[in-house]
Amino acid sequence: METLIMVGQLLLGLSILVGVHEWGHMVAAKSFGMRVEKFSIGFPPKIWGRQIGETEYSIGAIPLGGFVKITGMIDESLDTKSLSDEPEPYEFRAKPAWQRLIVMMGGIIVNVIVGIIIFISLAFVNGEEYLPSEELNKNGIVAYDLGEQLGFQTGDRVIAINGKDYERFSDLLSPDLLLGSDNYYTALRDGQEIRVDMPNDFIDKFADKRNRVNIISPRLPSVIGQLEPGGNAENAGLKTGDRILAVNDKPIGYHDEIRPILQKYPSQEVQVMIERGSERKDLTVSVGEEGTIGFYPAFELTYVTREFTFGEAISEGTYNAFAVVWLNIKGFQKMIAGDVDVRKSLSGPIRIATFFGGTWDWNNFWRIVGLLSMVLAFMNFLPIPALDGGHVVFLTWEIVTGRKPSDKFLENSQKVGMVILLSLMAFVIINDTISLF
Template identity: 60%
Template sequence: MDIVIMVGQLILGLTILVGLHELGHMLAAKWFGMRVEKYAIGFPPKVFSKKIGETEYMLGLIPLGGFVKISGMVDESLDTESLQQEPQPWEFRAKPAWQRLIVMMGGIIVNVITGIVIYIALTYNYGESYLPASEARYGVVPNEIGQQIGFQTGDRIVAVNGKELEKFDDVYSMDMLLGRNSYYTVERDGKRVDIQVPANLMDRLADNKERMLFVQPRVPFRVGSVVPNSAAEEAGLQAGDYINTINGESVKYFHELQETLKKFAGKPVTIMVERNDKPVELKGEVNEDGTLGFHQEPLLQYATRDYSIGEAIPVGTGQAFGVITANLKGFGKIFRGEVSASKSLSGPIGIAQIFGDTFNWFKFWSIVGMLSMVLAFMNFLPIPALDGGHVVFLTYEIISGRKPSDNFLENAQKVGMVILLGLMAFAIFNDVFKIIF
């Protein structure tokens, strides 16, 4: 069932995005009087089709893309038979270059609009929940990667790139992780220390199961709810208890409790708790997996902010274009050799894993909004067979007044298809490789 939910979200997300992208091309083409022969979501074999007017609307079995077939256009179908005849008024090639350019930009424009609308809607409907930097006053706990960077347990992050930290999530911002010469400023033993962000940090994080959580706030806690028939219940733990020590070892923060329980896994322990401002001694036994069986109640206060529609528009728009900026910075790091392409690029399997095996509307639309902006960015790349390749040729035609020959466009399309198929094969193989190894 988990895999079904994961794959279902992937198919639904791609269907929405590809359908809207191709719709942008089709509507622009029809607006300028071009004949649209086919509008397809998914690739053959055909699952369903219906012809309305001059256009066949098709749903394909392979949900990894889609296409619009416009008369008189050299596209991925490589159907050039009609190009041997004189151009007809309804054909793509018979229209002015500026109209053809708008048609090729139609999908990209719709994807950008879709991404912006999704981010605005999420911002308006859900607002923002965040941990104020002031609540992270107990410092941080670095994992292995955080320690390699230079963080120490208890460091309190006060600034990022010289700017005072207001929201703890800004520690993980793409500006920090993908920027050049980024650095954190921490308070340590009463002094301020700068910690440089390595250029290859994203590469290291790609190998880490905890991904970007290379540092996390230290969390003071108390017992929230006790699992029935658990070791915690047998020991006498109650909701509201503050656990002070396990076998004499201080466990003021939750990460200290986890580390200590793992140390005494399967062994009897003495638990000192504070209950109603009084010390209480309890006896119990830690489970073999290093747990007791209760839910923690973190003692950090998260803040929430609601946005009016007027406030949500610039905030959501900024978040949408932030995806484009992050992609540009990411490609820059790949080209400079600071980040491995194999660790940074994902295919359909990797995207499905991002959706996850549980369904949540906020997460689903957040991912769809992000993918919409990524799709717009990728399609704008100047690769033949992508919209960006067509845009390059049409821009050349508009500026020079000379149209590339149909033979040149056909050969360029073939080269582009080879590149795209190679990239797709690499992405799928890379996804499988990551799972196996």
């Protein structure tokens, strides 16, 4: 069921994004009097179609893109049969270069607008919830394997990033930081300030989704927040709100100190000292085979919720939308510099589906769709033939020089671009498949 939900969200998200992208091209073309022959969401074979006026609207069986067929334009269909004739007034090639440029930019512009609207809406409806750095540093952090490789230790209090104060716990592993260079933290350890450097290739390790929960987290007190129904802790008499003071006479101050002790006694019994109100009790608790007793810690840290007025949401949402583009640019720079493994950085449809998750959460769905809308705009703007950006380059050349590239040149460029895009698509699909195992 989780897989079906992920696939369903992916298909719906792609359909929305491809639909608005191609709609942007079509509206721009029709506004300049160009004939639009086909508008398709998905690639052939066609599973549904309807002729309305001069345009056939259809849905293709392969939901990994879409297209608009504009008369007189050399596109991915490579339909050049009519190009030897004199152009008709309604053809793409008969229009001024500046109009053709607007048509090719139409999809990108609409994707940017949609992405901005989504991010503004999310900011206005949901606001922003975050853990302030002051709350984080009450107890410090828990450093897991990858966090320790970075140089952190459990109990560290992170007081600065690149020598400057920070506001949120999420700032410690923000995309902007991960994609930057020569970054470092300042941590307080045993009363001494220490420097923790982030390697420039750290994003490669972070790109593995299994490592994202294996770096650092806020350190929590040893207070029971929730008991597993019928679990060993509940059966032994532990209750929500109890503070664990010791396990087998070993003092406990924080939740992360409990499990390493329990894992030494799988399928055995341990003595647990708790504090409940003003009294203390010793309880005998059975440990499971995995080294757990069946409870979750209380999250005794206070999150801050910031609500935005509509005007503030416009500013915040627009900033967040264009931050996606900036991060993509920095990511490309990292790949070119060799700091990032391309195999870990490029995502295809399989990996994108996992971003949506196995439960249908509309907030998460629209956040991913907004992000993908900005990514789609950025990727389409790349100067690769067969992408909108390739057409933009040729049209800009025509406007600046007054010389139009020959139809043969455009046709061959389109072929080269299609080979590049199909090769890239095959690479990301194979790479996604390998990453599942």
